[in-house]
Amino acid sequence: MRQLVLAVCSLLCALGVGATRADDVDAFTKEHAARIAVGTCGICHGPAGVSKQPKYPLLAGQNANYLAAQLKAFRSQTRGDADAIGYMWGMSATLEDGTIDALSQYYAGQAAGTGRAGDSALVARGREIYQKGIEDVGVPSCATCHGPDAHGLADFPRLAGQHAQYVLKQLGSFQNNMRNVAVMHGVAQGLKVDEMRAVAAYLEAQP
Numbered sequence: 001m002r003q004l005v006l007a008v009c010s011l012l013c014a015l016g017v018g019a020t021r022a023d024d025v026d027a028f029t030k031e032h033a034a035r036i037a038v039g040t041c042g043i044c045h046g047p048a049g050v051s052k053q054p055k056y057p058l059l060a061g062q063n064a065n066y067l068a069a070q071l072k073a074f075r076s077q078t079r080g081d082a083d084a085i086g087y088m089w090g091m092s093a094t095l096e097d098g099t100i101d102a103l104s105q106y107y108a109g110q111a112a113g114t115g116r117a118g119d120s121a122l123v124a125r126g127r128e129i130y131q132k133g134i135e136d137v138g139v140p141s142c143a144t145c146h147g148p149d150a151h152g153l154a155d156f157p158r159l160a161g162q163h164a165q166y167v168l169k170q171l172g173s174f175q176n177n178m179r180n181v182a183v184m185h186g187v188a189q190g191l192k193v194d195e196m197r198a199v200a201a202y203l204e205a206q207p
């Protein structure tokens with residue numbers, strides 16, 4: 001009997017049955033998350049995830065699996081930097097997995113921001129870096145992972161329309177490992193501050 005239970009269990013596990021994904025959310029949890037999103041998170045991120053202040057990232061239209069991974073990283077205190085610690089470690093500390101999934105799905109389902117035009121020379125320089133990278137110093141094309149229109153690919157986050165100030169700060173935090181992610185550390189390593197500023201201006205301008 002025990003053998004049978006184990007066999008069935010390993011079969012179900014192999015099929016991924018019982019594994020939760022950000023898109024499996026019951027109605028009660030969904031409603032609970034929408035209340036938190038509007039009443040609590042909305043104070044900074046805006047009720048529908050389109051924040052007005054550049055310190056607070058836009059969440060609307062973001063990839064749900066990416067959002068869930070970030071909330072878990074704040075909760076386990078593995079995503080660092082002063083603002084992550086100061087704002088998000090506390091905000092995420094008591095969120096349960098189901099609520100995290102429902103919040104992530106809530107934001108993924110909101111209409112993304114429309115982008116805001118910036119200095120045209122800076123945006124043009126940023127477009128070149130985004131699409132082609134900077135070969136001499138080993139900076140790869142951002143489009144390979146984040147998509148040609150920066151809407152995200154698979155679990156790589158959407159960057160289009162994101163506040164330039166937030167993007168600039170994240171690139172700095174990847175470079176100095178305060179936000180410790182090997183792949184983005186490798187990408188950001190060769191970027192100078194004015195190049196980060198250009199790519200951030202380009203991204204903010206994208207719909």
Ligand code: HEC
Binds near residue numbers: 056057067070071091
């Ligand atoms: C008091 C302001 C504040 C509140 C309230 C707040 N946040 Fe944040 N949030 C921030 C700041 C600031 C950052 C950027 C941290 C950084 O720079 O690393 C952030 C980052 C995030 C990110 C990462 C986004 C990305 O693109 O990587 C997610 C996801 C997030 N918040 C979700 C939430 C959720 C869900 C709630 C409610 C439970 C919430 N936040 C409440 C200020 C806030």
Ligand code: HEC
Binds near residue numbers: 130
């Ligand atoms: C090899 C794939 C890859 C390439 C190339 C890449 N990225 Fe990323 N990027 C990622 C991954 C994965 C993440 C999510 C990191 C995490 O989980 O915290 C990310 C996250 C980011 C974030 C944080 C988004 C947020 O909402 O906080 C920014 C900003 C970013 N990348 C900008 C860039 C730029 C600019 C380039 C090109 C110079 C680039 N990336 C190239 C894989 C890549």
